[in-house]
Amino acid sequence: DEFGGWVELREPEVEVDEPTGPRPVVAVVGRPNVGKSTLVNRIIGRRQAVVEDIPGVTRDRVPYDAQWNGREFTVVDTGGWEPDAKDRAAAIAAQAETAVVTADVVLFVVDAMVGSTDVDEAAVKMLRRSAKPVILVANKADNTTIEMEATSLWSLGLGEPFTVSALHGRGSGDLLDAIMAALPEAPKIVENRPRGPRRVALVGRPNVGKSSLLNRFSGEDRAVVDSVAGTTVDPVDSLVEIGGETWQLVDTAGLRKRVGRASGTEYYASLRTASAIEAAEVAVVLLDSSEVISEQDQRVLTMVVEAGRALVIAFNKWDLVDADRRYYLDKEIDRELRRIPWAIRLNLSAQTGRAVDKLAPALRKALASWETRIPTAQLNQWLTALVQATPHPVRGGRAPRILFATQAGVAPPRFVLFTTGPLDAGYQRFVERKLREEFGFEGSPIDISVRPRK
Numbered sequence: 019d020e021f022g023g024w025v026e027l028r029e030p031e032v033e034v035d036e037p038t039g040p041r042p043v044v045a046v047v048g049r050p051n052v053g054k055s056t057l058v059n060r061i062i063g064r065r066q067a068v069v070e071d072i073p074g075v076t077r078d079r080v081p082y083d084a085q086w087n088g089r090e091f092t093v094v095d096t097g098g099w100e101p102d103a104k105d106r107a108a109a110i111a112a113q114a115e116t117a118v119v120t121a122d123v124v125l126f127v128v129d130a131m132v133g134s135t136d137v138d139e140a141a142v143k144m145l146r147r148s149a150k151p152v153i154l155v156a157n158k159a160d161n162t163t164i165e166m167e168a169t170s171l172w173s174l175g176l177g178e179p180f181t182v183s184a185l186h187g188r189g190s191g192d193l194l195d196a197i198m199a200a201l202p203e204a205p206k207i208v209e210n211r212p213r214g215p216r217r218v219a220l221v222g223r224p225n226v227g228k229s230s231l232l233n234r235f236s237g238e239d240r241a242v243v244d245s246v247a248g249t250t251v252d253p254v255d256s257l258v259e260i261g262g263e264t265w266q267l268v269d270t271a272g273l274r275k276r277v278g279r280a281s282g283t284e285y286y287a288s289l290r291t292a293s294a295i296e297a298a299e300v301a302v303v304l305l306d307s308s309e310v311i312s313e314q315d316q317r318v319l320t321m322v323v324e325a326g327r328a329l330v331i332a333f334n335k336w337d338l339v340d341a342d343r344r345y346y347l348d349k350e351i352d353r354e355l356r357r358i359p360w361a362i363r364l365n366l367s368a369q370t371g372r373a374v375d376k377l378a379p380a381l382r383k384a385l386a387s388w389e390t391r392i393p394t395a396q397l398n399q400w401l402t403a404l405v406q407a408t409p410h411p412v413r414g415g416r417a418p419r420i421l422f423a424t425q426a427g428v429a430p431p432r433f434v435l436f437t438t439g440p441l442d443a444g445y446q447r448f449v450e451r452k453l454r455e456e457f458g459f460e461g462s463p464i465d466i467s468v469r470p471r472k
């Protein structure tokens with residue numbers, strides 16, 4: 019199996035772990051007035067007055083129960099502060115050490131409006147000595163300007179700062195996701211609903227064999243499955259079995275009904291193609307291997323790439339390809355598909371059934387790439403080595419530096435490079451090529467944007 023080793027995407031249909039042992043503990047530490055209590059309130063989802071606005075009021079360490087995405091945990095507000103402590107750094111250290119002893123995860127809160135102070139830096143020293151995971155929270159990031167400025171907090175050496183506004187709720191979902199990811203395996207109380215079938219668009223210019231391929235999966239006589247328990251499927255879609263799995267082929271009504279297929283201009287055909295791609299997670303673009311790769315084929319491929327969908331290219335009618343055609347086709351592929359070397363390519367025949375069984379593994383692989391998330395630490399480890407080995411070329415005596423990268427999203431994977439200035443287009447392509455060499459992403463477009471630091 020040439021796609022051996024792909025990742026199983028589905029979670030088990032029902033996952034109910036028996037609660038075992040105590041809930042994991044999340045400790046919230048930081049200087050006074052950075053907004054720890056406000057953040058705790060936000061996390062526990064209550065407007066209960068934990069916040070004491072009277073400066074210097076000593077709060078006891080109070081644990082609260084919280085839950086997020088079906089996981090229960092305990093959050094401890096370490097607001098207890100010795101206001102008259104002579105040595106603030108020592109007080110911070112004591113607080114941090116207590117938190118570290120009791121916590122599974124430490125939230126270290128700093129004030130994004132203020133930036134890092136030397137008291138913060140003293141606390142970081144304590145925290146870093148511990149083996150506990152620390153999440154850096156840049157609170158009071160009430161707007162995008164403060165959010166951008168907060169990237170300077172990478173200098174604390176605790177990794178990516180999570181910008182939040184505890185007061186307004188901004189960013190708290192992402193922070194909770196990060197906390198969940200950092201928690202040890204813990205009681206899981208909510209069932210994972212199975213997600214519906216993966217959505218696939220079968221697209222390509224007329225006569226490449228879309229209906230023939232659809233028929234191969236649904237069978238001429240066998241009625242297309244009409245419903246799957248717990249999912250609603252648009253009547254214009256088809257549910258089919260491919261490779262032992264149910265897939266939702268979107269917008270196939272026009273392919274099922276042979277009548278009227280010839281009608282409609284190319285304009286409408288292209289609108290339908292665009293809407294099918296939009297509705298899908300992964301697109302299978304069919305090409306007719308017996309014919310030259312045309313501009314119309316290119317347009318369909320471009321639509322998929324621009325929509326950011328995973329991509330499998332099916333060279334259909336492979337039964338018609340002889341040695342002669344193969345020679346020219348290889349040259350066409352080199353020339354015409356140069357911009358999408360990452361697309362998964364299959365040589366198949368809807369008519370004979372050749373290699374049709376390769377489609378499901380190809381779809382799974384493309385979708386796995388599409389949903390890949392690279393941990394920030396791993397990404398930056400790789401990037402540091404890359405820019406050390408091959409720095410940005412010097413232009414006019416200066417070379418922009420890449421400070422760090424984060425993955426901003428999945429489906430498709432999107433990356434942001436934080437730099438000291440704009441990058442050469444060539445260097446950016448180099449980074450993308452190397453990123454693919456390292457992490458794969460076969461079958462998925464990826465997006466890299468550059469954010470020069472002001």
Ligand code: GDP
Pocket residue numbers: 048049050051052053054055056057069070071097157158159160182183184185186
């Ligand atoms: P702690 O004592 O360090 O736990 O901080 P508090 O939670 O008591 O908050 C200190 C002050 O900062 C209070 O006046 C809060 O209303 C304010 N505050 C907390 N979070 C935010 C925020 O996200 N944005 C802004 N603008 N103010 C905040």
Ligand code: GDP
Pocket residue numbers: 222223224225226227228229230231273334335336337338366367368369370
């Ligand atoms: P569509 O317009 O993309 O839906 O294409 P059709 O499925 O209607 O196929 C167009 C023509 O190509 C029909 O005559 C099919 O029989 C033929 N065809 C489809 N797949 C293959 C194939 O794998 N090999 C060969 N030789 N012909 C095919």
